[in-house]
Amino acid sequence: MNNVLSKLLKVLPLLILMAQLSPFDAFSQQKSRPSINDFTAEMEKQDGFYPLYWDENTGKIWLEITALDQEILYYPSLAAGLGSNDIGLDRGKLSGAHVVSFRKSGKKLLMTESNYDYRAITDNKMEKRAVQESFAESILWGFEISAESGNHYLVDATEFALQDAVGAIQSISRSNQGNYKVDPKRSAIYTPRTKAFPKNTEIEATITLEGSKAGSYLRSVTPTPDAVTLRMHHSFVELPDDGYTPRLFDPRAGVNAVSFYDFATPINESIVKRYIRRHRLIKKNPGPAPSEVVEPIIYYIDPGTPEPIRSALMEGTSWWAEAFESAGFINAFQVKLLPDEADPMDIRYNLVQWVHRSTRGWSYGGGITDPRTGEIIKGKVTLGSLRVRQDFLIAQGLIARYLETGEIEDEAMLEMALARMRQLAAHEVGHTLGLPHNYIASAHNRASVMDYPHPSVKFKDDNSLDLSDAYAVGIGEWDKVAIQMAYAEFPSGADEQTEISKMVESYRKKGLDFLSDQDARPTGSAHPKTHLWDNGESAVDELDHVMEVRKYVLDRFNEKKIKMGQPLATLEEVFVPIYLFHRYQVEAAAKLIAGVNYQYTLRGDGGEAVKPVSAEEQVRATESLMATLNPKALAVPHRVYENIPPRPYGFSANARETFQGKTGLTFDPLAPAHVAADLTLSLVLDPQRASRLVAQHAINENLPGLVEIIDIMIKEISNFNMPSEIEASSYEQEIKRTVEKIFLQHLINLYKSKQASEQARSIARYGISKLEFSIQPGGKEQNAHKNYCQKLINQMDREILDPVELMSPIPTPDGSPIGSESYEWLSPICTEQ
Incomplete structure (x- = not known):
């Protein structure tokens, strides 16, 4: 008992204290935290x-x-x-x-x-x-x-x-x-x-x-x-305040969007809501009349960018000031050099940043957007530094003539590369202002920096090449329209959608239009004027012109394309982009075959929603594309392959930038022909395009079907080296056999494709039979070729579910990025080559 009493007396003071406190106070004191x-x-x-x-x-x-x-x-x-x-x-x-x-x-x-x-x-x-x-x-x-x-x-x-x-x-x-x-x-x-x-x-x-x-x-x-x-x-x-007013998205306006489900929407309206992405821009004097702004949009250029590129980036970025002036905003867009004390990650700075990589790669424009409203809070551009070197390399292949004296004439080549950097800066900044790609602009007199431009090369009066207009200068007419639709203030009480529709009607009357990535990027896409890296209103006319430029340069291509003291083997890096100079225009011209003209159309717009390319243009495109397969066009000039020795010690071949042939260390003169022929034939015989040919002919017999296109292809390829094979060199005859093998391979691929319609596959089998009969017997090499193709066709018929591969594919050297392309083109971030 005494022990119990003694223990109770010891804890009595604590019990008294706890009795004076509420249970919550006691718990709070036990769990209290420091200030x-x-x-x-x-x-x-x-x-x-x-x-x-x-x-x-x-x-x-x-x-x-x-x-x-x-x-x-x-x-x-x-x-x-x-x-x-x-x-x-x-x-x-x-x-x-x-x-x-x-x-x-x-x-x-x-x-x-x-x-x-x-x-x-x-x-x-x-x-x-x-x-x-x-x-x-x-x-x-x-x-x-x-x-x-x-x-x-x-x-x-x-x-x-x-x-x-x-x-x-x-x-x-x-x-x-x-x-x-x-x-x-x-x-x-x-x-x-x-x-x-x-x-x-x-x-x-x-x-x-x-x-x-x-x-x-x-x-x-x-x-x-x-x-x-x-x-x-x-x-x-800190999130922006409530002073920003979202603007509803219109697919015809050429502006990116944020989208969400609004479950408070009335049943008779779309539950999906879309707001455009744009910066906040407030006029000192509200309304459509021109006015100074409360706070301008300022873009900062990375001071880590070397000259003269830094100045080119500042100039190209500054082009957007004209677009905002056109939309009624005075002094609203400015360009400055990022201060030394500024942090590039700081939300307060819209930034054009210079980034290095071990290989050439994409540039892209994106940023940080308030997902609640679509307000752009920070614009951010990433420019890959090796992009400018690739443009210089293309210019070098076109016009360089380095003399034995060591004299160097780089000015025109450097200017072309810098012209592209100005355009690239404007392009990527355009994305950060809310604009997506507009790939139809090249067919409308280069109306937008939001297209991907291929260098426009012309002939001078003396028949030499002119690069002075390789890339457009300044903002395009479409870019002004897009900024107006995104940012312009409308009269008080006006309905925004009505005002946007007026702008759409106006720009279409001027011959402008807007089509973006989903219409241009897929290999089998259908619009005849919407493509990456093309030029001209007519894709076929431009292909013919590009082939003329390519022939002019290849006929004169020699070791003077590289500087004195460079390993001779590095001539191949300069040769590759010239040999494949036509690659993007081939893709553009292929879209005329089973091509369809259309617009982003709302009900009530008027006009035709869909209009097929004429039969004449489809046939003309096919014939021009077949001309790119002519052995004379595909042959590598003797002076080129005779001047490309195996790589010297310390200069291993770059698999991305050279042709990966099958002759070991030596340059393979058939590999370029293989690559170029595979490109053309894969595009023409794309399963979606083949299926559209079947469908368009079924609907309108005046339009060519897949049978007619295959007949044209076989006829054109069979006529190469005519009237007599004796007049063609053995090299050209071997190129023709290479083309026929690749043609057969793509017909087999189409025949087996689950993406093609059943009738397209059936017609592909017809084409295989017709091509087999068109391959004529001849000398030992020709007979070997004919027998090989016949045996593979027999194998295909016996084992339809197994792959039949005539030739191991030779990878195509990198094209994009020649300076951009998007691997995330449906997101607010764009990637460009």
Whole structure:
């Protein structure tokens, strides 16, 4: 008893104290946290949007969350990249933007992303709640609260900052370059670029990925492939205020969009809503009349860009000022050099950034957009530095004549390359202003910088080549129209959709139009004027012209295309883009076959929705395309292949930039013909195009069908080297046999294609039989060729489900990017060659 009493007396003071406190007070005292000031007393503080605290002793970064349940914008980016175009982890690459808020749950703050793909635009709170609770949110991170003061909470952001926020591991794995993971021991906060500003807070970290089985792309750009060190950046940004008014999307307007489901929409209207993407631009004097702006759009050029390229980028970017002036905004668009003290990742700077890679690659324009409204918050352009060298190489192949004296005449070649850089800067900045590609512009007198331009080469009066107009100068007429439709202010009380429709009617009367990626990129696409890297109103006329330019250059091509002292074998790198100078115009001309003219049309627009290309133009296109297969056109001049020896020590062949022949170390004179013939024939006999030929002839017998096109092809190819094979060289005869084998291969591919219609496949079998009979017997080489083709056809009939491959394919040297192309062309980010 005494022992029990003694113990009770010892705890009595504590029991009395607990009795004086409420249960909640007792629990609160046990769980109390230090104040933010006390906890961070020994740390270095940066005040800003979300204040930052750096603990030098522990290497930790702390983030002060100043408001709960308040939406902000968060996005990760890559401050220092990998340098590989194939893997795609570029310096300055932006990842997607997330609208997030911090929600408190016990000792945690949950960083929660709102789902703005599904909304209810209504004042009814319960209707909004029904949508919110029907679709998932995403909790991006859970932070443990370490200190608090009032409604402010301090969290340790170190582990969050040291994650692979940009998906670098997935990018490496997706490109089959190895298996990697983040190594925390070799990762740390990068304090020079960790800063807090009034409207944004930036945290940067050095991230090391450790791994194994590194692929060749990765090995080529890392000093130690099992340790890949990048810098990843995290941006926390104040969302724009409610002063921005969204503009509804119109497919005819040539402006990108954000889209979402609005479940508050009346049943008789579309549930999908679309807003265009554009910068906020406010006039000092509202209305359609010209006016100064409250705050101009300013683009900054990366000072790491060397001259004279830097000046070219500034000039090309500045072209957009004219478009905004045309839309009624005075001094609304400006270009400056990024200040030394500015952080390229800072949300406040629209940036044109210069990026290096180990190989030539894409440039692209994108940025950060408020997904709620479509307002562009930050425009960001990435320009690959090797792009300009590829343009210079094309100009070198066209006009270079380096003399034995060592005299160098680079001025015209350099000017063509810089002209393209001006156009490229304007193009990519156009994407960041909200504009997509417009691939029909080249058929309308180069009406837009948002097309992909091929250099326009003309003949002078003395029959020499003229590159002075290789690329257009200044903004195009379409670009002014697009900026007007995106940004122009309409009269008070006017209906925006009515005003846009008036603009559409106006630009179409001027002969302008807009067609984008889905109409141009697929191999079997149908519009006859919509393509990448083409020129001219008539694709066939331009193909004939390009073939003339190509012949002119090939007839004069020699060792003077490279400088004195260069290995002679490197002549091939200059030769490749000239030999394939016609490649894009071939693609453009092929679209006339089973081609269809159309526009982005709304009901009530008037005019024909669909109009097929005339029979005459389809036949003419087929004949011009077959001319590209003529052995005389495909033959490599003797002076070229006789001057390309095997590669010297230290100068291995670049598989991307040279022809990969089958003769070992020596230049294979048949490989270029193989590549060029395969290109033309694969386009003409594309399964979708073949199926459209069948369909168009079934609907209108006056239009050619697949049978007629195949007959023309067989006739033209059979007539090569006529009237007598004796008049053709053995080399040209061998090229003809190469063409026939590839023709047969593509007919077999069509016959077996599950993407082709049944009748297209049936007609392909007809073509195989007709081609077989057209191959005439002759000498030993010709008989061997005929017997080989016959045996493969027999094999095809016996084993229809098995692949029949006449020839191992020779890869085509890289074309795009000759300076862009999009691998993400349906997203707000564009990629261009």
